[in-house]
Amino acid sequence: MSTPNKDIDKVEVRIKWDPSETGEPANDLDIIAATYTADTPFGSPAYLVHFDSRSPDGTITLNRDSRTGQGFGFDEVMTLELNRLSETYSRVVVGVAIQQRDGRKTFGEVENTAVEILEGYTTLFEDDFSRVSAATAAVVAEFTRDSAGAWGFRDAVRGFDADPEAFAAAMGGRAG
Numbered sequence: 485m486s487t488p489n490k491d492i493d494k495v496e497v498r499i500k501w502d503p504s505e506t507g508e509p510a511n512d513l514d515i516i517a518a519t520y521t522a523d524t525p526f527g528s529p530a531y532l533v534h535f536d537s538r539s540p541d542g543t544i545t546l547n548r549d550s551r552t553g554q555g556f557g558f559d560e561v562m563t564l565e566l567n568r569l570s571e572t573y574s575r576v577v578v579g580v581a582i583q584q585r586d587g588r589k590t591f592g593e594v595e596n597t598a599v600e601i602l603e604g605y606t607t608l609f610e611d612d613f614s615r616v617s618a619a620t621a622a623v624v625a626e627f628t629r630d631s632a633g634a635w636g637f638r639d640a641v642r643g644f645d646a647d648p649e650a651f652a653a654a655m656g657g658r659a660g
Contacts, residue, residue: 491634492627493567496602497578498558502595509586511594514648515562516581517544518656522574522629530573532652533562543568544576558600566627566635574629577640579655580613581621581648591643592617599624601637609639619643621651 497515504511518529519539533544543565564576580599582589591597591613601609601624609625616622621644629635644651 492603492608492637493635494563494565494603495608495627495637497562497564497625498600498602499560499580499598500558501597504594509589511589512583512585513560513594513597514581514583515546515560516579516648516652516655517562517564518577518579518652519544519569519573520575520577520656521572525575525628526656526658528653529577529656534648534652539569541568541570564627566629571629571633575656576627577623577656578625578627579621579623579644579651581646581651584620584647588620590618590620591622601625601639608637611639611641613641615641616643619645621646621648621655623655 499513499515501511501513514535517533519531521530531540533539535546538545545563547561547563597613599611600607613622623640623642626638626640627635644654646654
């Protein structure tokens with residue numbers, strides 16, 4: 485469900501999942517944010533933010549990173565300060581990818597997955613990845629800046645059958 489929310493300043497994207505069974509390869513999900521300029525709003529991103537990086541200006545940061553899903557609550561959290569993002573950028577796409585180091589694993593094979601997107605205490609979006617259960621990665625949100633400079637949000641759940649690197653290269657394409 486898309487929301488008509490506009491003029492979004494700062495959001496938090498959170499994901500959670502259960503650890504794998506004992507003796508199985510770890511379930512490792514990662515949040516990835518891709519930024520696009522006004523001149524090139526689709527295709528290759530201007531830059532990516534993921535588990536071992538942050539935006540050059542510090543406006544998009546991964547606050548919590550998990551390689552196993554162990555712990556209580558949300559396992560990974562990314563903050564996007566859209567209100568501070570340079571006017572050069574007009575689009576930010578956020579996705580979640582499952583690491584594929586130890587063989588192919590889909591969302592349907594990872595127990596209790598969830599994504600939540602918040603602005604302050606307001607929940608903009610929640611999903612459990614069930615509609616993309618056969619996918620190994622998924623776009624979950626798109627933030628776009630209008631001509632007046634206000635940021636808007638659209639949930640954009642689309643599944644991909646790709647490893648994290650291939651997903652990062654394709655996630656900002658036009659939805660078809």
